[in-house]
Amino acid sequence: MTEQHEKVDIGQWTSSSQIERDLELTNADFTRIRELIYQRAGIVLAEHKREMVYSRLAKRLRHHGLTRFSDYLSRLERQPDAKEWEAFTNALTTNLTAFFREAHHFPLLADHLKNKQEPVSVWCSAASTGEEPYSIAMTLLETLGSRASQAKVVATDIDTDALDKARKGIYPQEQVRKLEDARIKRFFQKGTGNHLGLARVRPEVTSLVEFMPMNLLAPQWPVKGPFDVIFCRNIMIYFDKETQAKILKRFAPLLKPDGLLFAGHSENFSYISDVFKLRGQTVYNLANR
Template identity: 65%
Template sequence: MQAIKESRDLVLTDADFERVRKLIYARAGIALAEHKREMVYSRLAKRLRSYGMQRFVDYLAMLEADENNDEWEHFTNALTTNLTSFFRESHHFPLLAEHARKANGGKFKVWCSAASTGEEPYSIAMTLREAMGSGNAASLLATDIDTSALAKARAGVYADNQVSKISDEQLKRFFQKGKGARAGMVRAQDNLRSMITFEQLNLLAPRWDIEGPFDVIFCRNVMIYFDKPTQARILERFATYLKPDGLLFAGHSENFSYITKVFKLRGHTVYELAQQGRASA
């Protein structure tokens, strides 16, 4: 395969692409397929230009020379895909509300493990507010490896077209319309923001500095970027952070039934702990 060449004669060789694949797999568990080559070029080329570099080999050498280099954060952010929307896979939210109501006013903890730019955790928070009322019984931990995405999530500011799936009643109750320079934008109100704690977390990290157990874990549309052994390890760790009667919500294209015995399918892309998982919990 020929090297890709574009403006300023940036060069991505086959060897460079393989190094990128190995580095992002080791750093974040992301298994980049061969067809992601163009994406790697377009996203990392911006980082090279910020350093005035013309060769990917020089950029990758800089990363490998110092595992604590701040550029690792930009490298990981650049290769992380953040495709999300409010109330995506809508069939999950009535099930979440039903499970939350069973708490009967007690504490209810949710972990959104791939928070991205915030649409999913805010959808969860709205569902819990409507199901449990405005008390402080529900709390939500929202984590992601991508620090730039988390910054957008913390801000809670979205364009009107991004909140089209939210009802007018929910918009009025949970969001504030922007004025002046902010016209055409909305911002999540404090009654949602106060429920959510946003933190950076790498699911491949040897230690998760979070406090469980959780009633519900959302891990939707992120496992598809990991290979099967990595998926199994993460699922087995999830089991230790989930209450015995807890639920795990997966993405529409993810099937965990053949990956691990700690979870069993409860409904469409919804899992509960199997006997082996309950022992871990």
């Protein structure tokens, strides 16, 4: 999950008008969906997300040959360990991301890590389709030189579809062209033939990044700190304040005493938790350091 962008890779959805002709999403159905995704992933779905929910879950109903949302939801509730929960969560996860998005963070990242002698580790807790962790890895290569080979970027997300795309490291050239020419030449391979119009992230970048699925609400996290930096950008906005506070408290022991926590441009952790204190523009330190 990641930084959030409107999904483009979960299939071709039937138009809203067509969905309305053969499927009905009742108020009770929508309420159940909101409760289930909150319980499963901590995501708070606003009322205005109804059409998005309608279009995305309609494909899952058709996949299973169902005509009622209530039947689909009942199946989920009867089978708490079913694989379909993953598809349900993926469908309702929204990801907006780009290479070097919120660009002011990356010089701060470089400055924080440039004099580190021990191996550097960074956790990107909302990796989405990979642009953010790859931007972090590129920054490490630019900053650390030969020492970057010992660095690692742990990239997690609840959306397994997004992680599959991230692992491939292939993006439209239109998305890559926004970067500086020097970065494009150093970090990307230009597609030819059947891959014309695409760009692949070079192995020197992808080798630094380890992708793994993770739910921030899970009782156990697979990541092992402490990290020099944690990126948690534009994901907290989908949680209520109680959930945000719990996650921030769990971040603290995973961050080195002088570590940094990067938040999204619309997020302010100062009013949520006393665990972190604001250091700069959406950048935080541990409060007890």
